[in-house]
Amino acid sequence: MQEHLKDKFGERLSIEAPVAEGMTLRFASDKVNIEEGINIDSNKLQAFDILDTETGTAFEISLSDAFAEFFKDVLKALLDSRVKTLYICMRNHSYKGSKKSGYLKLRDSSMVQQYIGLAKLYKLDIFLVDLFPKCNEIL
Numbered sequence: 230m231q232e233h234l235k236d237k238f239g240e241r242l243s244i245e246a247p248v249a250e251g252m253t254l255r256f257a258s259d260k261v262n263i264e265e266g267i268n269i270d271s272n273k274l275q276a277f278d279i280l281d282t283e284t285g286t287a288f289e290i291s292l293s294d295a296f297a298e299f300f301k302d303v304l305k306a307l308l309d310s311r312v313k314t315l316y317i318c319m320r321n322h323s324y325k326g327s328k329k330s331g332y333l334k335l336r337d338s339s340m341v342q343q344y345i346g347l348a349k350l351y352k353l354d355i356f357l358v359d360l361f362p363k364c365n366e367i368l
Contacts (some may be wrong), residue, residue, distance in 0.1 A: 231279060236333040238281070246280035246287075275305060277312075285313035290360075295319040296330035296338075303344060306353055315348075332359040 230242045236299060266280040279288040288307055293300035321331035335341050335357055343353045 234279060241281055241283040243277070243280045243282060245276040246281065246282075248300060275301070277305065277309075280311070282311060285311055286316065287312045287314070288316045288353045291317060291319040295335050296329055298340075299335055299341060300344075303348060303353075303355065306330060306347065306355070307351055313352060314354045314356070316356050316358050318360050321364060332357065 232352075235242050251362055277287040278290045280286070281288075287309075289298070289302040289305075291302070295317075298319070301328045302317050304313065306312040319335070321333050336359075341357075345357075348355050
């Protein structure tokens, strides 16, 4: 899927784009001197699954425990000034015996909804995406 998107959108898409690569301050301030003591090696940081540098849109695909992934993905997006919109794409783990959380648990969590609201204060829009919505229709 990533290669198909890369072929379609070209250089504006980065696959496995390192967090904070070429980062600038999210909010400009006269009180902060960028040259003082900030040395970021983006090669040592995690990457976004897909990053559209033209629109500032990051896509994270969570196939494991979505609840744990949510907080990591939000932190990455907040730390990277290029990201204005974050789509967290996940499946649901509603099958018997699953100890993992998925789309429904995140969507229904008041704490997650509070974080999504707070992120707007930092000019970050977050959207939760159910990768397999038909699977949840019978729940």
